[in-house]
Amino acid sequence: MLKGIQKALFGLTTGFTKLTLKLMGVKFGKNLTAFLVTTIESPQNVTIGNNVWMSKNVALYAANGITIGNDVVIAKDVSFISADHGFKDKSKKINQQGMETSASPITIGNDVWIGEKAIILKAVNVGGGAVIGAGAVVTKDVPAYAVVAGNPAKIIAYRQ
Template sequence: MGFARKLRIKLGLRRDKEALPRFATVGRWTYNIEPKKIYRCGEHSALRIGAFCSIADEVLFMCSANHPTSLVSTFPFKVHMTKEEPDGADLLTNGPIEIGNDVWIGRRAIIMPGVRVGDGAVVGAGAIVTKDVAPYAIVAGNPAKLIRYRFDQSQIESLLAIRWWNWSDEKIRAEQASFFGPIDEFIDAHSTLRPQG
């Protein structure tokens, strides 16, 4: 194994055959993200994905894809007919897409412009996400609807305070066993908000 590959693995970096679009950022250890999954990412339609996210095959991030319905035609003339870069009149956006940390997005899910998916959330396979998803929520369907939360509100607040995804790789490796135990044991072991008494 070459030095560059060892260094990439140690740092949690991926080696992509193609670079991601300029306005797309992806956190460490997030996997299976590639340019073909990102549609029309730009300055006003950026894509930000946090750390430790699991992105299934055929997921699509529609950064800018809305057609104008108040103009004479919904056809994107500048993109297809005149081959100009769109200036916002052809393809509209509702703002950036923001995916939190530790998010699992299932196969063939579509994330629409302006959506924020909270930390720890799960997006079911085939879901079309048109509205924000709360932290640790599980959503599915077309349009995506709340199925349930992964944990109770107190546990969610504790996990959001712990923010384990900001830990160093060394700390995560050292604490790896606690990730597979009961949620309350993990919270008790790592919470800075311990009860007084």
């Protein structure tokens, strides 16, 4: 009986999240499994492919766009940050400088696994088949099938 209740709650949670994403303007493909996404900024700039699993507390700051490919697994507490706060003009307070919008979007290829508490920063392209280790801070492009970890993320292996 407990498994039945868990399955029902799972269905309600993912169904509610998908409905919320759709109402917000997020574009997503078939078979999205998404738990409670905590933050979506600029949802119209988010595109999610088919067969994607998003755990809870995923933050999508999509001022400059975020594209997530097919067959991607995203663990909990992952952040995607596609822009920075402006800070260069010292004659203005930081909170008056808005967001920098000159950065390129974040692109995640197909068949990627992003570990818990990873942070993917602006203008990063993650190649297909890559693995992002838990807690990694990704500041540069990740080649296809690379396994990266650390802060900043560095290649530690390649999938065979």
